[in-house]
Amino acid sequence: PGMWNSKIREAVNQGHSEKALVLFRQMKRSGVAPNNSTFPFVAKACARLCDLRNSQIIHTHVAKSWFQSNIFVQTAVVDMYSKCGQLEDAYNLFVGMPDRDIASWNAMLLGFAQWGLLDRVLCLLRQMRLTGIHPDSVTVVLLTHAILHMKNPTFVSAIHSFGVRLGVHIDVSVANTLIAAYAKSSDLCSAEVVFDEIDSGLRSVVTWNSMIAAYADFEKHVNAVNCYKGMLDGGFSPD
RNA sequence: UCCACUGUGCUU
Numbered sequence: 001p002g003m004w005n006s007k008i009r010e011a012v013n014q015g016h017s018e019k020a021l022v023l024f025r026q027m028k029r030s031g032v033a034p035n036n037s038t039f040p041f042v043a044k045a046c047a048r049l050c051d052l053r054n055s056q057i058i059h060t061h062v063a064k065s066w067f068q069s070n071i072f073v074q075t076a077v078v079d080m081y082s083k084c085g086q087l088e089d090a091y092n093l094f095v096g097m098p099d100r101d102i103a104s105w106n107a108m109l110l111g112f113a114q115w116g117l118l119d120r121v122l123c124l125l126r127q128m129r130l131t132g133i134h135p136d137s138v139t140v141v142l143l144t145h146a147i148l149h150m151k152n153p154t155f156v157s158a159i160h161s162f163g164v165r166l167g168v169h170i171d172v173s174v175a176n177t178l179i180a181a182y183a184k185s186s187d188l189c190s191a192e193v194v195f196d197e198i199d200s201g202l203r204s205v206v207t208w209n210s211m212i213a214a215y216a217d218f219e220k221h222v223n224a225v226n227c228y229k230g231m232l233d234g235g236f237s238p239d
Numbered sequence: 240u241c242c243a244c245u246g247u248g249c250u251u
Contacts (some may be wrong), residue, residue, distance in 0.1 A: 038245090073246075076246045204249085
Protein backbone atom coordinates (compact mmCIF):
# COMPACT_ATOMS: atom_id res chain seq x y z
CA PRO A 1 0.00 0.00 0.00
CA GLY A 2 3.04 2.23 0.03
CA MET A 3 2.34 4.17 -3.11
CA TRP A 4 -1.30 4.67 -2.18
CA ASN A 5 -0.22 5.97 1.20
CA SER A 6 2.16 8.49 -0.23
CA LYS A 7 -0.46 9.74 -2.68
CA ILE A 8 -3.02 10.06 0.08
CA ARG A 9 -0.53 11.75 2.39
CA GLU A 10 0.39 14.22 -0.33
CA ALA A 11 -3.26 15.07 -0.98
CA VAL A 12 -3.96 15.64 2.70
CA ASN A 13 -0.84 17.68 3.25
CA GLN A 14 -1.80 19.92 0.37
CA GLY A 15 -5.25 20.43 1.77
CA HIS A 16 -7.03 18.31 -0.82
CA SER A 17 -9.11 16.26 1.56
CA GLU A 18 -11.76 15.20 -0.95
CA LYS A 19 -9.05 13.94 -3.26
CA ALA A 20 -7.57 11.92 -0.41
CA LEU A 21 -10.91 10.21 0.12
CA VAL A 22 -11.24 9.48 -3.59
CA LEU A 23 -7.81 7.89 -3.51
CA PHE A 24 -8.82 5.86 -0.49
CA ARG A 25 -11.84 4.54 -2.38
CA GLN A 26 -9.68 3.66 -5.36
CA MET A 27 -7.23 1.93 -3.07
CA LYS A 28 -9.97 -0.25 -1.65
CA ARG A 29 -11.39 -0.98 -5.08
CA SER A 30 -8.02 -2.18 -6.26
CA GLY A 31 -7.94 -4.64 -3.39
CA VAL A 32 -5.11 -3.10 -1.41
CA ALA A 33 -5.52 -3.21 2.36
CA PRO A 34 -5.05 0.09 4.19
CA ASN A 35 -2.62 0.06 7.08
CA ASN A 36 -1.41 2.11 10.03
CA SER A 37 -0.03 4.81 7.82
CA THR A 38 -3.19 5.04 5.74
CA PHE A 39 -5.79 5.52 8.44
CA PRO A 40 -4.43 8.60 10.22
CA PHE A 41 -4.38 10.50 6.95
CA VAL A 42 -7.83 9.59 5.77
CA ALA A 43 -9.14 10.24 9.26
CA LYS A 44 -7.62 13.68 9.13
CA ALA A 45 -9.24 14.28 5.74
CA CYS A 46 -12.66 13.40 7.20
CA ALA A 47 -12.01 15.56 10.22
CA ARG A 48 -11.22 18.54 8.05
CA LEU A 49 -14.33 18.00 5.97
CA CYS A 50 -16.51 17.24 9.02
CA ASP A 51 -17.66 14.33 6.87
CA LEU A 52 -19.56 12.02 9.17
CA ARG A 53 -20.61 9.50 6.54
CA ASN A 54 -17.05 8.86 5.41
CA SER A 55 -15.89 8.93 9.01
CA GLN A 56 -18.16 6.03 9.79
CA ILE A 57 -16.97 4.16 6.71
CA ILE A 58 -13.37 4.64 7.74
CA HIS A 59 -14.09 3.60 11.29
CA THR A 60 -15.65 0.41 9.97
CA HIS A 61 -12.50 -0.31 8.02
CA VAL A 62 -10.36 0.40 11.05
CA ALA A 63 -12.44 -1.93 13.16
CA LYS A 64 -11.83 -4.74 10.67
CA SER A 65 -8.15 -4.01 10.37
CA TRP A 66 -5.05 -5.35 12.06
CA PHE A 67 -4.23 -1.81 13.02
CA GLN A 68 -7.34 -1.09 15.03
CA SER A 69 -5.37 -0.96 18.26
CA ASN A 70 -2.57 1.25 16.97
CA ILE A 71 -2.44 4.35 19.14
CA PHE A 72 -1.92 6.69 16.18
CA VAL A 73 -4.89 5.22 14.36
CA GLN A 74 -7.10 5.34 17.43
CA THR A 75 -6.20 8.89 18.29
CA ALA A 76 -6.87 9.96 14.74
CA VAL A 77 -10.30 8.30 14.86
CA VAL A 78 -11.13 9.98 18.16
CA ASP A 79 -10.19 13.31 16.65
CA MET A 80 -12.16 12.55 13.49
CA TYR A 81 -15.36 11.81 15.40
CA SER A 82 -14.88 14.81 17.66
CA LYS A 83 -14.57 17.15 14.75
CA CYS A 84 -17.65 15.63 13.14
CA GLY A 85 -19.61 16.39 16.29
CA GLN A 86 -19.90 12.75 17.37
CA LEU A 87 -18.52 13.39 20.82
CA GLU A 88 -19.97 10.38 22.54
CA ASP A 89 -18.63 8.05 19.83
CA ALA A 90 -15.27 9.70 20.26
CA TYR A 91 -15.41 9.38 24.01
CA ASN A 92 -16.45 5.74 23.94
CA LEU A 93 -13.52 4.93 21.68
CA PHE A 94 -11.21 6.97 23.86
CA VAL A 95 -12.30 5.12 26.99
CA GLY A 96 -11.75 1.80 25.26
CA MET A 97 -8.22 2.58 24.16
CA PRO A 98 -5.71 0.15 25.68
CA ASP A 99 -3.01 2.80 25.65
CA ARG A 100 -3.33 6.55 25.68
CA ASP A 101 -0.57 9.06 25.42
CA ILE A 102 -0.61 12.83 25.70
CA ALA A 103 -1.79 13.26 22.11
CA SER A 104 -4.76 10.97 22.75
CA TRP A 105 -5.79 12.94 25.82
CA ASN A 106 -5.30 16.21 24.00
CA ALA A 107 -7.45 15.03 21.09
CA MET A 108 -10.29 14.21 23.47
CA LEU A 109 -9.83 17.44 25.42
CA LEU A 110 -10.04 19.32 22.14
CA GLY A 111 -13.28 17.53 21.35
CA PHE A 112 -14.91 18.78 24.53
CA ALA A 113 -13.33 22.21 24.22
CA GLN A 114 -14.56 22.65 20.66
CA TRP A 115 -18.13 22.10 21.71
CA GLY A 116 -17.92 24.35 24.74
CA LEU A 117 -18.11 21.60 27.35
CA LEU A 118 -15.80 23.17 29.91
CA ASP A 119 -16.90 20.92 32.76
CA ARG A 120 -15.99 17.85 30.75
CA VAL A 121 -12.67 19.39 29.78
CA LEU A 122 -11.81 19.95 33.43
CA CYS A 123 -13.02 16.52 34.46
CA LEU A 124 -10.92 14.88 31.77
CA LEU A 125 -7.91 16.97 32.68
CA ARG A 126 -8.20 15.76 36.25
CA GLN A 127 -8.41 12.14 35.11
CA MET A 128 -5.43 12.64 32.88
CA ARG A 129 -3.29 13.91 35.69
CA LEU A 130 -4.46 11.10 37.97
CA THR A 131 -3.15 8.60 35.45
CA GLY A 132 0.21 10.28 35.57
CA ILE A 133 0.16 11.93 32.15
CA HIS A 134 1.54 15.44 32.28
CA PRO A 135 -0.10 18.25 30.34
CA ASP A 136 2.06 19.76 27.63
CA SER A 137 2.04 22.89 25.50
CA VAL A 138 -0.77 21.57 23.34
CA THR A 139 -2.89 21.00 26.44
CA VAL A 140 -2.38 24.59 27.49
CA VAL A 141 -3.41 25.87 24.07
CA LEU A 142 -6.56 23.74 24.21
CA LEU A 143 -7.42 24.90 27.70
CA THR A 144 -7.07 28.48 26.57
CA HIS A 145 -9.56 27.84 23.80
CA ALA A 146 -11.90 26.16 26.24
CA ILE A 147 -12.20 29.31 28.35
CA LEU A 148 -11.93 31.86 25.55
CA HIS A 149 -15.65 32.38 25.01
CA MET A 150 -16.01 33.75 28.53
CA LYS A 151 -13.70 36.61 27.64
CA ASN A 152 -12.49 36.80 31.20
CA PRO A 153 -8.86 37.88 31.65
CA THR A 154 -8.76 36.24 35.07
CA PHE A 155 -9.33 32.86 33.51
CA VAL A 156 -6.76 33.53 30.81
CA SER A 157 -4.34 34.52 33.52
CA ALA A 158 -5.02 31.29 35.40
CA ILE A 159 -4.17 29.23 32.33
CA HIS A 160 -1.14 31.41 31.76
CA SER A 161 0.11 30.64 35.28
CA PHE A 162 -0.58 26.98 34.72
CA GLY A 163 1.59 27.16 31.59
CA VAL A 164 4.37 28.83 33.55
CA ARG A 165 4.22 26.11 36.18
CA LEU A 166 4.50 23.49 33.46
CA GLY A 167 7.34 25.39 31.84
CA VAL A 168 5.57 25.57 28.48
CA HIS A 169 5.05 29.33 28.43
CA ILE A 170 8.18 29.65 26.31
CA ASP A 171 6.53 27.62 23.57
CA VAL A 172 5.71 30.07 20.77
CA SER A 173 2.31 28.58 20.06
CA VAL A 174 1.36 28.93 23.70
CA ALA A 175 2.48 32.54 23.73
CA ASN A 176 0.64 33.27 20.49
CA THR A 177 -2.54 31.78 21.87
CA LEU A 178 -2.23 33.77 25.09
CA ILE A 179 -1.72 37.02 23.19
CA ALA A 180 -4.93 36.45 21.25
CA ALA A 181 -6.81 35.27 24.33
CA TYR A 182 -5.83 38.25 26.46
CA ALA A 183 -6.74 40.61 23.64
CA LYS A 184 -10.14 39.01 23.20
CA SER A 185 -10.66 39.32 26.94
CA SER A 186 -9.98 43.03 26.73
CA ASP A 187 -6.65 42.81 28.50
CA LEU A 188 -4.32 44.40 25.99
CA CYS A 189 -1.63 45.05 28.59
CA SER A 190 -1.20 41.40 29.41
CA ALA A 191 -1.10 40.58 25.71
CA GLU A 192 1.75 43.05 25.35
CA VAL A 193 3.56 41.56 28.32
CA VAL A 194 3.39 38.09 26.80
CA PHE A 195 4.62 39.46 23.49
CA ASP A 196 7.52 41.29 25.12
CA GLU A 197 8.52 38.26 27.12
CA ILE A 198 8.97 36.05 24.08
CA ASP A 199 12.55 35.88 22.98
CA SER A 200 12.64 38.07 19.90
CA GLY A 201 14.43 35.28 18.08
CA LEU A 202 11.54 32.94 18.80
CA ARG A 203 8.76 35.16 17.49
CA SER A 204 7.04 33.84 14.40
CA VAL A 205 4.82 35.44 11.80
CA VAL A 206 1.87 34.22 13.82
CA THR A 207 3.23 36.01 16.88
CA TRP A 208 3.38 39.26 14.97
CA ASN A 209 0.00 38.72 13.40
CA SER A 210 -1.51 38.05 16.81
CA MET A 211 -0.13 41.24 18.26
CA ILE A 212 -1.18 43.30 15.25
CA ALA A 213 -4.68 41.84 15.45
CA ALA A 214 -4.77 42.66 19.15
CA TYR A 215 -3.97 46.30 18.50
CA ALA A 216 -6.48 46.37 15.68
CA ASP A 217 -9.19 45.03 18.00
CA PHE A 218 -8.54 47.93 20.32
CA GLU A 219 -8.44 50.34 17.40
CA LYS A 220 -4.88 51.21 18.31
CA HIS A 221 -3.95 51.75 14.72
CA VAL A 222 -0.68 53.52 15.41
CA ASN A 223 0.52 50.64 17.55
CA ALA A 224 -0.65 48.19 14.93
CA VAL A 225 1.36 49.94 12.24
CA ASN A 226 4.43 50.15 14.46
CA CYS A 227 4.06 46.48 15.21
CA TYR A 228 3.82 45.76 11.51
CA LYS A 229 7.05 47.69 10.98
CA GLY A 230 8.64 45.67 13.76
CA MET A 231 7.64 42.54 11.91
CA LEU A 232 9.27 43.74 8.71
CA ASP A 233 12.38 44.76 10.66
CA GLY A 234 12.44 41.29 12.12
CA GLY A 235 12.80 39.94 8.61
CA PHE A 236 9.27 38.62 8.26
CA SER A 237 7.10 39.18 5.26
CA PRO A 238 3.35 39.56 5.72
CA ASP A 239 1.23 36.55 4.83
C1' U B 240 22.76 7.23 20.94
C1' C B 241 20.90 11.23 18.08
C1' C B 242 17.68 12.78 14.12
C1' A B 243 13.67 12.29 10.85
C1' C B 244 9.10 9.89 9.84
C1' U B 245 1.74 8.23 10.68
C1' G B 246 -2.21 10.91 15.38
C1' U B 247 -3.69 16.22 19.13
C1' G B 248 -2.58 22.66 19.43
C1' C B 249 -0.97 28.57 17.55
C1' U B 250 -2.96 34.65 14.50
C1' U B 251 -6.19 36.47 10.60
